[in-house]
Amino acid sequence: MIAERRDIRRFRPDSVPDDVLRRILEAAHRAPSVGLMQPWRLIVVAQEKTRIEVRRLAQRERLRQASRFDERARQFLDQKVEGVVEAPLGIVVCCDHGEPEVEVLGRGTIPETDVYSTACAIENLWLAARAEGLGVGWVSFYRPDDLRAVLGIPARVDPMAYLCVGWPDERPKRPGLEAAGWSSRLPLDDVVMRERWRDAPGSEDAPAAIDHAAAITARDRLDQLVKPSGSLGVLETLIERWAAITGRPPPSQLRAGALVCAADHGHVVHGTSLFDAEVSAQVTAAAARGDSAVGVLVRQGDHRLLVADLGLAGPTPAGVRDAKIARGSADMLAGPALAAGELRAGLAAGAALAGELAEGGDDCLVLGEIGIGNTTTSAALVCALTGAAPALTVGRGTGMDAAGLARKRAVVAAAIERHGGPLPAHAALQAVGGLELAALTGAVLEAARRRVPVVLDGYATAAAALAAVGLDPSAAEVLVASHRSAEPGHDTVLAELGLEPLLDLRLRLGEASGALLALPIVAAAGVLHREMATFDEAGVARAP
Structure with missing residues (x-):
């Protein structure tokens, strides 16, 4: 499925059934997001009049950008870069940055995590559409403020992608830009590095500092003890950490x-x-x-x-x-x-x-x-x-x-x-x-x-x-x-x-x-871990 995903530019006019559309929207909405912020907002564009207006933005921006490619400008103009009107649907995936004073778990040091989370939603939608037999084409030839004006998108919200969605009228075996000689996929070894950036100075291999198996064993027992999950607070972290260092929880006599x-x-x-x-x-x-x-x-x-x-x-x-x-x-x-x-x-x-x-x-x-x-x-x-x-x-x-x-x-x-x-x-x-x-x-x-x-x-x-x-x-x-x-x-x-x-x-x-x-x-943390009964031993029902 992943290897066969393609950026589709040619579509048949057949409509997309509502149940199929809902499934791919649901897939997008099930994407992972940092702090469960769910910053994506999805605008489904079905009216042809609106799609024509969006295509005008794309065509205008395509001509504006052609000069950037110098001697490759004509080759660029030969590429079909959008199917906005041909596709029966457009889905605009937006990132709603929310109110700046609202703190979101995990976004304090990397504010852009809302953008990264929205990208996950785009990937989910695309793969779900491919599984349904639909084609998707990502259009990025527009200025965000222009698309905001067409669709009434608030200033705090960024339109990240206009996705053309419909039944494909092409089944390219290779990515279109690769087939046109514009670019090609890099070898895996060119993008994968071990331990650190390839040009950074290396470090000697060191013995493992933690015993993962012991930490997991300690955590598994904590989950079975007669108590609400996590109710020992910092002591649970302490028990797991001690086991990771030494291979066992803290001793009763320390x-x-x-x-x-x-x-x-x-x-x-x-x-x-x-x-x-x-x-x-x-x-x-x-x-x-x-x-x-x-x-x-x-x-x-x-x-x-x-x-x-x-x-x-x-x-x-x-x-x-x-x-x-x-x-x-x-x-x-x-x-x-x-x-x-x-x-x-x-x-x-x-x-x-x-x-x-x-x-x-x-x-x-x-x-x-x-x-x-x-x-x-x-x-x-x-x-x-x-x-x-x-x-x-x-x-x-x-x-x-x-x-x-x-x-x-x-x-x-x-x-x-x-x-x-x-x-x-x-x-x-x-x-x-x-x-x-x-x-x-x-x-x-x-x-x-x-x-x-x-x-x-x-x-x-x-x-x-x-x-x-x-x-x-x-x-x-x-x-x-x-x-x-x-x-x-x-x-x-x-x-x-x-x-x-x-x-x-x-x-x-x-x-x-x-x-x-x-x-x-x-030491008390170790005693609790060692001597507390499990739910089964105490005959206590677990939380549903």
């Missing part, structure tokens, strides 16, 4: 390996924090001793904790893993925050630390950070990665007043003006990143390689995860957002990652505290 990376930041000389670098070391030491929030939550959940110094300005505190690369990052307003070697070392150190925790058999990796000034660094990194404005990414951090917030925004704006943006992930990390963020980026990449779920904490860990996804897009598949923090830029990052957080508690503590608080919810 044990995490918590990696907290610490470092200082050179831009604090510009007043981007209320505290100085010695506080970073003090908080890091408290975390390692189990005195801060992360230590309490790790003990409470029987998890494992690894606190590492990637770039504290002072000596590595007792009980903290010494993975120091440098004594803090450089001032991003004076030059790159990280030297090339420092960035490579940070990525490698984070991968090694994540690998060490993964070897311990934990169910997931929880990420956290400590570092005075790192909300400013995170904001700058998000700006550099996404092109977002500092007004959207910079928040109050550890409690800045209005003047402090203005200073932070000015520093981030100056850094982006100096280094540019958006930047590729590697360049963004080097320009405005931090040593702990580089390590967290490496940790995400290693966890993705091992197919270990990564439960993100707040803004800084999400910014590092966004950089990791920039380096390896498949890393996005292992990420779970624990919570939405009070930092305004966190929303931007979560949207970029396509993640919905499990909690919204206005936290801004860091140290992996939000991620650890979310773990009982993850």
Whole structure:
């Protein structure tokens, strides 16, 4: 049917029965549409007087366009390009763009999806007509405003196609323009590409990041449990995602390996924090001793904790893993925050630390950070990665007043003006990143390689995860957002990652505290999936 479809220009005068016409109109109306917007509107033109007026538009436009083809103008004029009057019917397929203030699901980023949906209706109509033995000829030789005037079409509606419909008086074996030597169909290999555009640089094949079969199995069981479909909300997405990463739903007793990376930041000389670098070391030491929030939550959940110094300005505190690369990052307003070697070392150190925790058999990796000034660094990194404005990414951090917030925004704006943006992930990390963020980026990449779920904490860990996804897009598949923090830029990052957080508690503590608080919810989701009865087991009738 598809291979035999032709653009028909010669028609017999026999009328099209009403039942046949209704079937092909019904086929058009059953076309897929984004957000079920159904933007097509179909005008059936049967009166010969109207068809004559439309043909006049087509003939006039045909002559106007002939000069565009230069030496092929005469060959163009020799082609029969319409059967508007010969065909007993015309069907004008229009796209009604609707009211601009009405939001349509799926059209927010690609407004033209209404046009694409209408094209699907045209194809449906054409194939249904072919199945009935009818011929269809697409006429595009008219100016939209002229056809609007003839048919009274509103300004917000675009007439996309005038289709001549009737019983064909020709059965061309080849497309008419191909038979006339005007053009020919391209070989399939000329239009099909694998993975990316043929001229784009390639990438190495990577192992699959998701287990599709396990995800489907988890989803199938969710559909059978005694509950309305989808009623567990985000937990259903979480269960399916966890199964896709690990091959099974979350365990009932969840044990995490918590990696907290610490470092200082050179831009604090510009007043981007209320505290100085010695506080970073003090908080890091408290975390390692189990005195801060992360230590309490790790003990409470029987998890494992690894606190590492990637770039504290002072000596590595007792009980903290010494993975120091440098004594803090450089001032991003004076030059790159990280030297090339420092960035490579940070990525490698984070991968090694994540690998060490993964070897311990934990169910997931929880990420956290400590570092005075790192909300400013995170904001700058998000700006550099996404092109977002500092007004959207910079928040109050550890409690800045209005003047402090203005200073932070000015520093981030100056850094982006100096280094540019958006930047590729590697360049963004080097320009405005931090040593702990580089390590967290490496940790995400290693966890993705091992197919270990990564439960993100707040803004800084999400910014590092966004950089990791920039380096390896498949890393996005292992990420779970624990919570939405009070930092305004966190929303931007979560949207970029396509993640919905499990909690919204206005936290801004860091140290992996939000991620650890979310773990009982993850475990509870696993228990529900495993222990709830199915409709059949509970003897409950399904919804019709």
